[in-house]
Amino acid sequence: MKFAIFGDIHANLEALEAVMADAEQQSCTHFVCIGDIVGYNANPHECLDFVRSLDCPVVKGNHDEEASADTELIGLNPLAEQAMTWTRAHLDAEDKQWLRDLRMVRQVRDFTIVHATLDTPSSWGYITNKFDAMASFSYQYTPVCFFGHTHAPKFYVKSSSVNVHPGLSVDLESGKKYFINVGSVGQPRDGDPRPSYAVYDVSAQRVAIRRIEYDMATAQRKILDAGLPPMLAERLSLGK
Ligand code: ZN
Numbered sequence: 001m002k003f004a005i006f007g008d009i010h011a012n013l014e015a016l017e018a019v020m021a022d023a024e025q026q027s028c029t030h031f032v033c034i035g036d037i038v039g040y041n042a043n044p045h046e047c048l049d050f051v052r053s054l055d056c057p058v059v060k061g062n063h064d065e066e067a068s069a070d071t072e073l074i075g076l077n078p079l080a081e082q083a084m085t086w087t088r089a090h091l092d093a094e095d096k097q098w099l100r101d102l103r104m105v106r107q108v109r110d111f112t113i114v115h116a117t118l119d120t121p122s123s124w125g126y127i128t129n130k131f132d133a134m135a136s137f138s139y140q141y142t143p144v145c146f147f148g149h150t151h152a153p154k155f156y157v158k159s160s161s162v163n164v165h166p167g168l169s170v171d172l173e174s175g176k177k178y179f180i181n182v183g184s185v186g187q188p189r190d191g192d193p194r195p196s197y198a199v200y201d202v203s204a205q206r207v208a209i210r211r212i213e214y215d216m217a218t219a220q221r222k223i224l225d226a227g228l229p230p231m232l233a234e235r236l237s238l239g240k
Contacts, residue, residue: 001029001030001201001202001203002026002027002028002029002030002199002200002201002202003028003030003031003032003108003199003200003202004019004020004023004026004028004030004031004032004197004198004199005031005032005033005034005113005146005182005197005198005199005200006019006023006031006032006033006034006182006185006197006198007033007034007035007036007061007115007148007182007184007185007197008034008035008036008061008148008149008151008183008184008185008186008187009033009036009037009038009047009051009184009185009186010036010037010038010039010040010041010063010184010185010186010187011037011038011039011040011041011042011043011044011046011047011087011186012040012041012042012043012047012185012186012187012195012219012236013041013042013043013046013047013050013219014214014215014216014218014219015185015186015195015214015216015219016047016050016051016185016186017050017214018195018212018213018214018215019185019195019197019212019214020050022197022210022212023197023199026199026210028199030056031054031056032056032057032058032108032113032146033051033054033056033057033058033059034058034059034061034113034114034115034146034147034148034182035058035059035060035061035062035064035102035115035148035149036061036062036063036064036115036148036149036184037051037058037061037063037064037099038063038064038067038087038091038099039061039063039064039066039067039083039084039087040063040083040087040186040187040228040232041186041187041219041222041223041228041232041236042219042222042223042225042226042228043222044067044087044090044091044095045090045091045092045095047186048091048095048098048099052098057106057108057113058102059102059103059104059105059106059113059114059115060099060102060103060104060115061115061116061148061149062115062116062124062149063084063087064099064102065099066084067084067087067088067091067096067099068091068095068096068097068099068100073085079229079231079232082228082229083228083229083232086226086227086228104121104122105118105121107142109202110142110143110144111142111143111144111145111146111200112140112141112142112144112145112146113145113146113147114136114145114146114147115147115148115149116147116148116149117132117135117136117147117149118135118136118137118139118140118145118147118179119135119136119138119139124149126149126150127147127149127150127156127179127181128150128152129164130156130162130163130164131162133156133158133162133179134158134162136179137156137158137162137177137179140177140179143172143174143176143177143178144172144177144178144180144200144207145177145178145179145180146180146181146182146198146200147179147180147181147182148181148182148183148184149181150181150189151183151184151187151188151189151190152181152183152184152188152189152190153168153181153182153183153190153196153198153209154180154181155167155170155178155179155180155181155207156178156179156180156181157170157176157177157178157179158176158177158178158179159175159176168208168209168210168211169206169207169208169209170206170207171204171205171206172205172206172207178207180198180207182196182197182198182209183195183196183197183198183209183211184196185197186219187235187236188239188240189239189240190239190240191238191239191240192211192239193216193236193237193238193239194211194212194213194214194239195211195212195214196209196210196211197209197210198210216236216237219233219236220233220236220237221233223236
């Protein structure tokens, strides 16, 4: 049994389709989404439809929350505010209700999923180093938890202390805990513009991050055609 675990799609349909095609090639039969389906790029409704059609476990991201709220946008930078106003206008009432109904944390089989952190999931804090990861580990009751939010894949491993596991895959050992950032499908920010997601091979007890090519030019053209900030198209090429 293989799970494809993906998130931070951010309305990038071309990247989502490429990830799903790769997951199929990798013989993934189960899918799990760790949130931020919408925001930034040009196909929020289409990405939402795609994820809904998978009928898989999904948790809520901060952009899913913001896009489905009626509240005034406060505290966002002008770029984010412009993109969020556009996103809200391109989701229908049913899309927004579906996003509102998402849960913050879920257990799937023997692992947990959350968008940002396990200690305070609705505060949307960022885990960028092993010290940040420690707080989440205190609230992790399964051996493995998958998360996103920083848009940079990373493996945090807890044995007697917390460390970062280098490389693109990890063999799970019993007695240890794993807090795994699967990276971003639609807006990678680790300097590598290729979409990122994780394949969890349950029988082999192995988690591997996959980076794949996609039709970025089309995604960028759609952003410009939609009248979204051109900077959002540029950053896709830069991977940040
Ligand atoms: Zn995100």
